[in-house]
Amino acid sequence: MYAQMVKTAGTGVKTPDEMSDQERAFQARIDAGEKIEPRDWMPDDYRATLIRQIGQHAHSEIVGQLPEGNWITRAPTLERKAILLAKVQDEAGHGLYLYSACETLGVSRDELIEMLHAGKMKYSSIFNYPTLNWADIGAVGWLVDGAAIMNQVQLQKTSYGPYARAMVRICKEESFHQRQGYSIMMKMAFGNAAQKAMAQDALNRLWFPSLMMFGPPDKDSVHSTQSMAWRIKINTNDELRQRFVDQTMPQMKYLGLTCPDANVKWNEDKGGYDYSDPDWDEFFAVLRGNGPCNKDRMAARVKAWEDGEWVRDGLMAHAHKNKIKNAAQVAAE
């Protein structure tokens, strides 16, 4: 999940009696499955929560380019390089769709970026783990994009129109990402012993961080109820995590790789796999900024933003100059 632990604004779910007339009408529209559009009335807390959630989602797409960008220049073949480049370019696009959706709520993209850089907004914990070798690029596409799809598919039905529409576009493009990752995994898992060992090693390191993407267990997920009532969250963290494990295990079996969780076992009664929780202390530490790569990731983002400033300003100056020149030409004619 690219938006984890989004703090829901407000005081929790109100009963119809506690709601104002406007709030009641708003909730009724959501319950009827209507989409809320930018100029519609909405509670301030709904708006604030969406800005946090969509903003965090957008930041995740952008920061998520870094671990993969790391391997563009070192891809094993020209074809793999071109594919990875296209994938990373998609992530930039996804970030832009989401920033646009967020901007319809009355916050500017530059403000969002500056909040990220000031540490006031988060991005997904997963991107604070390193990509140490080429097999990691396979595992990231397979597992991380797989987990992202699991989250994003349900968000296509979210109540906020611009967010739902961004999700539809993103989901269309996302399955290419997962397949390119799985294709790398197949190549390595069916390669020589050393390649297979690399694939296994990548899976070992990325399995639990991928499970963390869905956020803390439901019992500790304090913000869910209101967000679910507003339909900006459709499924619980544990539901999505279970779905992810159930979908991934057969894919892992096909690769002939072993799950690093020794407790993974098919449970006939529930019709799903039993599995171990990731280390939640590690998860919270990573969110607090103490993951393996937090400092590198933020430093790279801030550097890109600051180094790009003269380009952004230069293009604005050029546009301004042309506007004046064109106006003068029109006046002279």
Next chain:
Amino acid sequence: MSNEWPLWEIFIRGQHGMSHRHVGSLHAPDAEMAIKNARDVYTRRNEGVSIWVVEAVHIAASSPDEKGPLYEPSNSKVYRHPSFFDIPDDVGAM
């Protein structure tokens, strides 16, 4: 940030003779860059054959609060739909 690139709304015409359709927005310093950015952001998979860009501040929109009165005149004119009229089967296709 006062120097933020303005927001542009992007309209794309797809392959099959459809009209331009709003696909989203993006930031760009001017129209030329908005078209170039729209190419990269919204047509990476051959989604379009033509791009329109309009600076978002130039778009005037109806207000959701006026939804009732604004559309009321058409609500009461059901005879504008062909299904309003019963044509006997014997007449044939019409």
